[in-house]
Amino acid sequence: MLTVENLTKRFGANAAVDNASFSIDRPAMIGVIGRSGAGKSTLLRMINRLTDATTGRILFEGTDVTTLRGKDRRAWQASCAMIFQQFNLVPRMDVVSNVLHGTLGKRSTLTTVFNLFPKSDIHQAIDILDRLGMADHAPKRAEALSGGQQQRVAIARALMQDPRIILADEPIASLDPMNAQTVMEALRRIHEEDGRTVLANLHTLDTARRYCDRVIGMRDGRIVFDGTPEQLTTGVARDIYGAGDDFSEAATSTEIREPALVPPKVVLPEFA
Amino acid sequence: MLTVENLTKRFGANAAVDNASFSIDRPAMIGVIGRSGAGKSTLLRMINRLTDATTGRILFEGTDVTTLRGKDRRAWQASCAMIFQQFNLVPRMDVVSNVLHGTLGKRSTLTTVFNLFPKSDIHQAIDILDRLGMADHAPKRAEALSGGQQQRVAIARALMQDPRIILADEPIASLDPMNAQTVMEALRRIHEEDGRTVLANLHTLDTARRYCDRVIGMRDGRIVFDGTPEQLTTGVARDIYGAGDDFSEAATSTEIREPALVPPKVVLPEFA
């Protein structure tokens, strides 16, 4: 279905993604982990064509999407939805309109500019919002919502695109644990119920283990791990994160658990 | 030395300071505590003559300073320095110039307007800055400094006035604990080494207890407590702050202490 072949992205001398290859042959929920700067975002942005690859190919059902231009490229973007850490909604617009933006790739510019979305689209947007428990917020401005709600609107927008693949770039990094859980569960449900592929950058190991069928680990732009959550032992994680023996998984956790398990770490400032 | 007699300040119907009397007979470091709106700032501002009293007298060595006008009033202000919560420096001017503003009351208008301060003043300003550990910052603009550094510049300006009394209106309220400690220690040192009276509004009990010889408690404009830190029991504090039994001193603390003493409070969110 989706095959990434020797994909490389260089920013100047620095290779953000370095010769990455992997392949997805049937719908799955896949987590991409790695520490900050490992190239996770760049990888996803290249697949969505927000960033152009330096070399390498991304094949989707036989077509190389890295070479698409203009209309074709936008059509590909339409079938490959992206969810961002910061939601990237239009804050001053209402929720339904934000969801309807998912149809921009299909609709003519004029329609969208004059708000002439077909009634069926509007109703579908409401249905999707309803599915994510957000129907009541439909007429509100996006900026009036909490982070978790905004991210659900972003997921609704993604669903509105009726995509084959959903790319999610740290979808829960700016959310509190409760909202994070709601959002991850929504993504999982979409994968399971609709059979869509979800490729999510995650910055915590336990989330990846809990929700994903397969985990890809990146380090310094290279793919250093690709396997099931079970294969992702603490030793492997240490390699991915390039951490020493003092590496504690808990440090990357956002799981909601008993407070007793997490000893608070307090920094003692030196007195002057 | 300084005697406040039946001092009252009314803003419309509201008495910000209500018939306050107290007296200081020898140099001391005095803390004024009380909750927000109790009238602490108004009291200090009346002493410095930034605000005019409605009724009552403030006697300094026999002179009623509330009736001073023009030159005499400015002379009094020069000998009674004020330090503000927001530092109230001139941010676009360099540190030394800000300190030199402390001499404005003494120097002629003409020279100062053209920024022509005597060399001896400049040297003294640098000496004072040095005493506060700020000499290295002398040529920087005030706005380029951190909050704690700015407050030390403000103290330097106060010292430059060579004042009999230093009034400090919540000098550490906008500072982080470390800077707060540096500033309070500087004030204490000035009191001890120079024998100047320091009258400081403080919004935390423990600071008052730790640095002051005497504490004045205000509530709704009236002085409700006047005694040594030892006399300031939790019960008394409760009265001053008008709090119920759930009053916890720790809530007002800015002290830096061992983390173990403060059990971390974790809120358990309900699961959706």
Place this chain on the structure above:
Amino acid sequence: MSHTADQLETTRSHYLALIQRKRLYGGLMLGVFALLLISGFMLADDRNAGGFWAGLPNILDFPADVLADTLPKLDQLPGHFLTYLPALIETINIAAVSTMIGAGFAIVLSLLSTRGLARWPRLISLFRRTMDIMRAIPEIVIALVLIFILGGGPVPAMIAIAFHTAGALGKLFSEVNENADLKPVEGLSSVGASWFQRMFLGVLPQVAPNYFSYALLRFEINIRASAILGFVGAGGIGYELKNAMSWGLGKYDEAAAIFILLFVTIVIFDQLSSHVRNGLTHKGGH
């Protein structure tokens, strides 16, 4: 805490040297500025037909002439107001249309020349230079050229003002754009939105209040510009004012009427726009 005496001495001398340098530069700059101002004044005074000091007592001569001509004919003023109302409306129309058209071009130009939004990032500096040049050309230059080609009337003025407005607003708009949040734009990119859709749905809603407030300010400026262009043959109230003024005694009452119309219009739109702008910025404040 404190330094050794040596260190302190260096700090002192450094600081003294610093303020001496500052004083020197400051004094020098002030001196040069004062010199420029005074010598400029004297030069201009010398090149003027009448000197400044000699002319000062006569400063009210002209208004006195106008008043002397107008006061006996006060009853005719309302009639004049009516006569010149169409010309005034033409002037306002010129300003309004040119502000709209200019703002339209300014929006496109500013989006094309803002990093992160530009359709063709390589051409950013080209569009910037274009705006600089559009801004630099005084309206009167374009108006005069166009009057030669298109004949007198409102159209040359409209085009001239719109041209200048596009450049002037374009610069202000691109400053607004710089501060726009790019996240929504990226969000729209990811769904396959075209450049136009990204700008219209992702950027414009954010910047619209600021655009509007700048455009209003410009509208007020353009009313003046359109009145001035009337002076060189571009129609509207300025043209009538010039005719009445240059006739002189005998038609000063008409000139006065036109002047009052123009003045009142400018003041009304000035107050109106500052009111609306205040409202906009305050609402945008939180």
Place this chain on the structure above:
Amino acid sequence: MASVDLYASADRLFLRKRLFTLGLPAAILAYLVYVFFAFDIPGLAERARWDNAQTLTRDAWSHKTHVTRDNRTGEISAAIEGERKGQYPQGTAPEWVTLDGTTTQVDLGSGHAVYFLPGNGLRYEIPGFGTIEAAIQGRKVVTNLTGDIPGWISLSKTRLAITTPEGRVSLTRNKTEVFNYFPGWELFFFTLKSPYYGHGPLQILFSEQIDPTRSNIAGAWNDFWFNEMWRHADVAWAMFETILMAFLGTFGAAIVALPLGFLAASNFSPFWAARFGIRRVFDFLRGVDGLIWTIVLSRAFGPGPMTGALAILLTDTGSFGKMFSEALENVDEKQIEGVASTGAKTIQRYRFGVIPQVTPVLLSQVLYYLESNTRSATIIGAITGGGIGLLLTQAMITQKDWEEVTYYIVLIILMVMMMDSFSGWLRRRLIKGE
């Protein structure tokens, strides 16, 4: 699935949004249509003189040389742009003119040749068309043209005019005239009188002394600077005069407006009536445009840069007064209080509490106006004052010196852009740096 209610409310929401997104453009469109007819734009195409546009664009980058025969005296003269200043000395002509006693041949290029024949005759050989012969007989023009005459030939009993891409020829009883067009601004550097005419920069710099009385550089500079045709010295002075007006007007206004701004700011001026009065004065100064001020002032001060500068000064005093007082009303009280608590006098409070914080704001406003006033000064100069604006309008009114118009326009644009970057540079230096 979601309820019907939710659908309905979403539908209503979009109906409202559509009404707005369609209504606003529709209203604007309606207004534009009204203006379209009010300004008679349909009639514009008819009125527009595209040939004027052609003349303008052609003249902007090219020049013409006139070769004229006075048909009464038979005298032949050649002059660049037909002006006395561009006249070739009697008996000489450019090399494409062959003076040959009775017959004069003018070679227009591309095979076009014009002959001034004896007896006030004229022959024009046009490749691909033929030869036109014409002469004055008595008071009338007679030609060999018969049948349909093409549009580029204008013929009446008393006048013949032929316009081809190579040039223009006209014949009347009084004179026969040929215009030959060349690219470039002729005589831009040196007039024909100057010995340096026709010499390149390298020649002037490195070759032997051309004029025995002067060194090459000094002589060339003198002849260039005092070029009678382009008058570079006067143009430079006019530009300077324009900048001078802007400079004096802007900074003069700033100096006047500063104290007035204090009097109009509610936190510095205790007298309500004074505040109100001064603000109305600001409104008045601003409302009466600089243009009107120019007219009013030119009675008292006469034409000249001082009048223009004062007009800018008056208008900008209004603008600055308003802006300054607003800036002063927004000052941060904390700084003033800090200074006041040390026992500072009022003036010291202003000096250290107010001035440092308002200076950057005021300065940047003033510098911004400096650039915009350079443009205003151009316009005011065009109306009465002087400067480059006057040169420009006057050159335009004569409607023939389009190359000079182009020159002035280029200079004005450069001047304004220069002032723009200068004021920007100063702003950055004074406000950000220091």
Place this chain on the structure above:
Amino acid sequence: ADIESFNIGLLGGENAQDRLNNNECLRAKTEELLGVETKLFAPADYNGVIQGLLGGTIDMAWLGASGYAKTYLSDPEAVEPILVKVNNDGGYGYYSVGFARKDSGISSLDDMKGKVFGFGDPNSTSGFLIPSIEIPEATGSTMTSGDYFGEVKFTGGHEQTIVAVNAGDVDGGVTWADGLGEWEDGYNSGALRRAVDAGLVDMNDLVQIWQSKPIPEGPIVLRKDLPEDVKVKFTALMASLPAMDPECAYGVLSGEAKGVMPIGHDAYEVIIEARKLKSN
């Protein structure tokens, strides 16, 4: 009373540079003669010079007849006429000439009924004042738009009128000419001639439809307040200029002229009366 400087005002109508250029010799001679600094001023329009004369900032100018009338009406004590230019034919008048495009079929004022008529500058004698009085006499109705002519406009100046008629913006207009020489050349001098020389119009395309009675050439005026000896000296200089320095006179008097002759206020009474008529 002595004067500190002497300011010469130059009327518009020509390139400002050329105007300054043409009058530079006069400036130099005046400076030499009077011994005070002499400056040239070239404001953009008639009004600039007139305001200067009224305000006392300009000492000498060569005004149009209507301009003189305006100055006189604003302040009778401001200026006095001294000299007038005499044409080659010995007269000191010129004409206001009405003209139209030949292909419009208009050949007389009668054909102009209901058409658009263009004046030049409102302060111009031949471009507005005289035709605005003599044309109504000829047509028997007023110059109000819609009365006889369909519309009456100001084009702003002589050049603009010629361009406007030629372009069809207005159907007919008025401008000035000396009435000597041939129509096809645009006469010997005048605005039409300049337009022809500049290649702006082809006189074959235009026809004359009206001509005024002779209009007195505008006077060279001096400010009345000037000291008597300055007036005398300057008048003598101007009077002898054509003989002394023909090249300079050509520039100062805008072309060929026989010379100048003294003239007084009386010669302009008619114009002044005409102007009064046109005021509110």
